[in-house]
Amino acid sequence: MKYVDEFRDPALGEVLAGEILGLVEPGRHYKFMEVCGGHTHSIYKYGIDDLLPANVELVHGPGCPVCVIPMGRVDDGISLAHQPDVIFTCFGDMLRVPGSDGTLLDAKAEGADIRMVYSPLDALRIAKANPDRPVIFFAIGFETTAPSTALTLKRAKAEGVKNFFCMCNHVTIVPPLRALLDSPDLRLDGFIGPGHVSTVVGVRPFEFIPREYKKPISVAGFEPLDVLHAIHMILTQIKEGRCEVENQYARVVPYDGNPRALEVMSEVFELRPHFEWRGMGFISQSGLKLSEAYADMDAEIQYSVPGIRVADPKACQCGEVLKGVIKPWECKVFGSGCTPERPIGTCMVSSEGACAAYYNYGRFAREREVV
């Protein structure tokens, strides 16, 4: 594949890995968090861990949009899906996320009309094809996917589609990062910044990380060379005693992001005072809801949803995993009570989740050399 294979060149990967080895200070342990689930996925998919010295440890962050949805929100979604005549649409990964009593896939087997879509526009298309039935889109994701939801709602409004609704679970990246950095048990040496989110928000919102918390960060792309390059950049900063935001993904990410996407987001969404994150509790101003102008398309307003907060399962330690405090295998139920086939916590649900990734690929990431 043109413009993709270039970023998967094993020969260049070897060169970068060699240079990384040279940047590592013998005997020192480095812990870097890749914020975005997409990076976690790349790291495992390409076996990037195998190319790093064992004292460079990658910690999986809170940036998997499916993983951070709390049980109560899943329950609300299932309750909407069971409303008479409703066609409920969502992304495929969401289908398997456990609520307090089953998943959306179970609700589908019980008779709810739940359809997997690949884009909010698909949901709008379904709404137009079924004008006599309400169609609800279960929106999830960070600033990466929020603009496409916003544009779809805008289009539905402009076209006068009356049967299209949205249950908004969009979240923003900076508040959970700040919550992480404020947590006393966190020990990190740097961040691999979220490339996709940054295409929308730009690099500027991450300036507080080096400024206030003295941690270097490199916003990175998702091909294996991108990830290695970002690690190289962070290690170089540490070696040279610098601490700043760098943009590894400059071929895609402008420093100030995408102003048009930000504009449509601010038109369609407004910040919720609080939003609950699985395992991390409530974080102020971290979630989005539909703005007043779009209230008639807000499924949470137009339908009554239980809105009950469901405590995370006690045994599940998704929160600590998301914070990077423990490794997936250190969780009490990992691999016994909680497996990819029968997940308890959402870190196990999505293939991007830290636990699912470790369950599937963990064993072979460990036989590395320590410098």
Added chain:
Amino acid sequence: MPSEVSERERKVLDIIETARAKRAKFRDAQITMAHGAGGKATASLIEGLLVPAFSNESLDQMADAGTVSVLGGQIVMTTDSFVVKPIVFPGGSIGDLAVNGTVNDVAMAGARPLALSLSLILEEGLPADTLKREVAAIAKAAEAAGVSIVTGDTKVVERGHCDEMYICTTGIGLLGDRTALSPSSLKPGDKILVSGRIGDHGTAIMLARGEFELDADIKSDTQCLWPMVDKLLDAAGPSLKCLRDATRGGVASVLNELARASRVAMIINEAAVPVHPAVAGAAEILGIDPMHVANEGKLVAIVAPEAADAALAALRSMPGGEEAAEIGECKTEPEGMVLMATAFGGKRVMDQLVGDPLPRIC
């Protein structure tokens, strides 16, 4: 020096591996679409409910076809249902699949396909022209495969109770004496071959549904694999250990089943796996691994190392096998697992499919 892995981490990883190697349990409260996807949920249904209920020597092998001894000879028997949506797609239709799918399961036992039964379940309101077209497709595919349709059945259900038409076929074939194939006969050192580019069928169906607004010239690979198997049996004889056609769940699922059945590890060389560039592109966009995508005319062959070259040459000499490749080999450790050596230079576990990216593929 190797990195320190704590005793506790090792213990947890060992638990996972033991769990992986175990026969799956069927514990679900109801059937979901995942049970039809050919991945882990399907395995739990088959291994946890069906096989224990009907256990016998032939079924317990869990091969693509069972064997029955008749008058001193060995008859191979298999059955399959076809519910593909849409019923017509680039490269074929439900009629082609109904013949080739069953014939191929017979062929994977190393048996020459002889005869098929044909059951049609038709939806009220199905246009006669659609039915005639599919009947013609069935007749043509059967002729090409050299099998007779010797019996059949028809049922009609109310509108909405089936989607246009479903087809069930049962096939029998005659087992020769060139080799005894078994999924539990694999040994470390055996080579793993595929008969061509993988993932074409699943991708063609996906694009034919028009849900993704992707356009690419991909055709289903549906074809009868018996001529290829015939040639392979001549070329490799007893060195041919096992054959599988990589339908639902793709090549990855087949390899996982075999690795578990034979208690070997497999290491696959990602760069050696033949994939059509358009299939790779579609899979990339949709976040699917071509190793998990269904095929309808591709086989996986496990061959002892000394016969690997001859087997590969035999595959490549046949129509549809031109791009056959050796993609990996069996190893000792870690038992029951399939590893992928990535083109980038790392390694990952190539697990069975979990969940269902694409229902009703065949």
